[in-house]
Amino acid sequence: MNSAELALVQVSVPGDEDVPGYMRALETAAAYLPAEQLRLLRRAWAVGAAAHEGQVRRSGEPYITHPVAVAGVLADQKVDIETLVAAVLHDTIEDTPLTRAALASEFGESVAELVEGVTKLDKLQFASRREADAESFRKMMLAMARDLRVILIKLADRLHNMRTLGAQSAEARERIARETLEVYAPIAQRLGMNLIKSELQDLGFRALYPMRHRILDKHIRAQPLLRREAMAKIEAQIAQRLTKEGMGYRLVSRVKSPWSIYNKMRGEAKTFEQVIDVFGFRVIVGKVAECYHALGVAHSVYKPVDGRFRDFIAIPKANGYQSLHTVLFGPYGSPIEVQIRTEEMDLIAERGIAAHWAYKHGGDGPNSAQQRAHSWISGLLETESDTGSSLEFLENVKVDLFPDEVYLFTPKGAIMSLPRNATAIDFAYSVHTDVGNQAVAARVDRKLVPLRTRLASGQTVEIVTAKSSQPRPQWLEFVVTGKARTAIRQQLKQLEHEDAVQLGHRMLDSALEDLDSSLERLPAAQLDAYLAEHRYPRLEALLSDVALGNRMPAQVAQSLSRKDPARARAHHREDRILITGAERGVVTFANCCMPIPGDEIMGYHTAGRGVMVHRIECPNLAEYRKSPERWVDIGWDRVVTGDYNVALRFQVENRPGVLAQVAAAVAKAKSNIDAVEYLERDTNVSVIQFAIEVRDRTHLADVIRKVRRLGVVHGVQRQ
CATH class of the missing domain: 3.30.460.10 (Beta Polymerase, domain 2)
Incomplete structure (x- = not known):
């Protein structure tokens, strides 16, 4: 401990006559505590006052009045002495020479841990204020998981800051008020703290919309x-x-x-x-x-x-x-x-x-509200490690703070609560991540329904799963809960990574074959040296980078094999890389020519986006020919899956009902219509463009054949 810390910890505790009015008010509010604990509270104030000496708030008051007021809010809730001491000292680690070790030595490990949990992260560097606030919020949620009293102090701190918001600038008032209404008031409601929630909402509303508040209040x-x-x-x-x-x-x-x-x-x-x-x-x-x-x-x-x-x-x-x-x-x-x-x-x-605070002291254990709070926080933290950033984590938490809930039953009669507008896939992920990942449908009150079905209170929900099933990107459009959204994104990233590794392996092996080598024949030491030189932790990371276009397979192959590229043999048709259409995130089909299975195709390697697939007759390929090293010789595999977008232009007679006839013919050919647009229209003839989905060229030919049979259609052209 340095001399400054020693001097702060060894401050003397004043007698009753030297205690200011704001501290007397706190001691009156905390009169439910025994005398020895009140003496400890006064000691905490003496240490805090010495630590904050010379510091003032924007309003001009001594800074120590703020943490004492925060403790006063908590004393009204009749919390334990450790929470009150931590509240009085909650800004010392951040803003004074006092360290965590000094607090632990003087007031115990629990108080030091609470103060550290409340401490913000303003001293770290972030790209924006929003990112800093989000990371601070993530840290607070992690601390809450260890000790719920952290959020009590944080909410009381926010409440006193809102009560004294007038000293802030207009911009700061708006930012703090909006954050209070969007995050802190809903958290207070989620934790059942209605008194604090109501005051936070009222103060936030008054700061954000002063005129509206004044009119309604009047x-x-x-x-x-x-x-x-x-x-x-x-x-x-x-x-x-x-x-x-x-x-x-x-x-x-x-x-x-x-x-x-x-x-x-x-x-x-x-x-x-x-x-x-x-x-x-x-x-x-x-x-x-x-x-x-x-x-x-x-x-x-x-x-x-x-x-x-x-x-x-x-x-x-x-x-x-x-x-x-x-x-x-x-x-x-x-x-x-x-x-x-x-x-x-x-x-x-x-x-x-x-309510009835019974944490560690004087009680049989946390009450049901505390148990529910712990389970809620545990659920949030299950997804915390999977989120890509603090901002994403904060957004997921906001989604989970829905004020309205639906109450649902499992087939065994267990009750589950989900946010309003939750879907069957939200229910699946709330049961277990694996159930969500393998979900294919749901039974709601014994009736089979799609996973996007919204649920209502009182329904009994059963999820139908299949081991071969995997999450789909479309699920992100209708899920409501943060847990489901995070789990889906995480699984899709994992599937994309696996596909990228497989495609990268095929591309690099093809490039190595041109140099009479292969990944299997490369000496292990040679491969390890390359990975170490380019800071790849594993071979999979290199293969993924190759597939995503961040490294050119020919250049990597040359470095690995250490052979002259002039000796490379010419590509043969059987050397083509075959795709199935299921390669997520690493193979994209160009919108300019919309290739479908059966078309002659060529790939173009785009940095960060993988392989962009074009039809051989695409007019844009003339521009791409200037970079032959980025070309990828690809073709369709024997088995291709999925539906592919294609655009068709129909020249039709301009009369009522024609559009409906064409749409019906497309539907009869079992093709989905994504969009319809009139390109030209005169007295006798119209040109309509349909964006449709087909499986392959055979399916496309069937659509064209059925539309051409209509007497009102004069011509069909693929874009």
């Missing part, structure tokens, strides 16, 4: 006297009936926040009057059985709206939220929303993972 406060009287009358009627039933309860009226009203107005295209014209109440009782009793009482006072009852007690939300929700027909033509829950459910709904 309208909410200016509710007419008639509405207030109606609210009181409904509350009295429900309370009277609950009392008659002999129930112990708390009845609370609910007021919508500006942010929730704004979202409903925007998302459901409703007016302010339509959104605000809803009465909301919360009934809090002692036991679960009393929740259902209270539900019966509510339904006896006012009639329920059909299809608006939700039982989140039997099927909790993913964040542990439990409650009964029902909507009643109100006496003034306005609906009445009622939530019914126990005291414990209410505490968990408001505080989430911070």
Whole structure:
């Protein structure tokens, strides 16, 4: 430990008369802690104040007031002493001479680990602010996996920063507010911390759209006297009936926040009057059985709206939220929303993972909200190592923070929750990555459906798999969950790599054969020396680079064989590299001439993109002839798979119904139509271009034959 650290750790703790008001407020909020822990908290403040001495916030206040205020937010949640100490010291490692080792020595390893988990990464160099924020977020999620208290401190830190956002520049206010609404408020909601979520949303909305917030807030406060009287009358009627039933309860009226009203107005295209014209109440009782009793009482006072009852007690939300929700027909033509829950459910709904904090001290173990939070984070981190960048990881997390969920059943009756609009393929990947990779179809309520089918709550879903099946790029167009998207991308990359290795092997072997050599005949030492010289960890990496056009096979072959290229023998037709059409990412079919199986073709090696396949008669090949070293002699294999794009121009009579006749003839030939475009149109004749899919030249000839039989078609031409 250096002298500066030693001096900071050995600071004296002041007496009560020397403690400033902001610290007294924290100690009052933390009065639930025993006396010796309060003394430790004061010591943490003394060390933090000494460490931050001379530092001020943008508002001009001493910097230490910020971490103490963060600890105050957490003290309101009644968290443990380690969390409060870490909150007071959460910026010391980043902004002061104090080190992790010094904190561990003075306050213990747990506090040091929490502070390190919250510490940002601003000292590292990133290409952009977005990338830095994304990497900082990735680090925070990893730290959360080790200790959930990291996110408690981070959310409290963000909440106090939002409360004091006025000192920031306009640009910073907008950036921080947007990040709060897009990431931090949804995380608080995902972890069940409703109180913090609501305040983050309100502050974020006010900072991002100050005029909209001001108008909505004014309208909410200016509710007419008639509405207030109606609210009181409904509350009295429900309370009277609950009392008659002999129930112990708390009845609370609910007021919508500006942010929730704004979202409903925007998302459901409703007016302010339509959104605000809803009465909301919360009934809090002692036991679960009393929740259902209270539900019966509510339904006896006012009639329920059909299809608006939700039982989140039997099927909790993913964040542990439990409650009964029902909507009643109100006496003034306005609906009445009622939530019914126990005291414990209410505490968990408001505080989430911070409710009844039982982490390591004073409890049997984490509560259900904490367990659900751990499982959510574990699921995110399963995909973390597969994502290509921090930005991609952050986007996946944003996707997973959907506020609405669907609840589904496995064939064995297990309940699974997925984001709204999730598809059968999302369900498959949520079961297991291997199930997703091998999925071919799904059975929803015993009916066979495609994998792109969107799921609805209450359905039973079974995935049909086949060992030979593999993910398709089209799946990325309709998957919703980050886990599915990451797994599909990872598998496609792996398949592309395998195809690139195989094609690169064939291309390099062909080039070596020209020099009377082959990969098998090359001395191992010679090959290893080449790989080491060009920093390839394995032969597969070199072969992939060859296929992708980053290295020319002829040049690599010459270096490996150490032979004069003048001795190379001429290519023969049997030396062609044959393709099946299934080579992902390394063989591309040119849009200029659209080759299909059966065409005479030639390949052109493009750096980073692999082999671009052209028809021999393609007019663009004249330009490519200037680089003969990039030409690849290729042909079609005996078995070719897949559908191939081709463009056909039809000269037809210009009269109603002709387009439909041509489209029907194309469909009868079992060809998909991708696009249709009128190229020319006059009084008598039109030229229509169809972009269609065919298997090969034989299939194309069948399409042309069926279209030519139509009397309204005067000519067909392939582009």
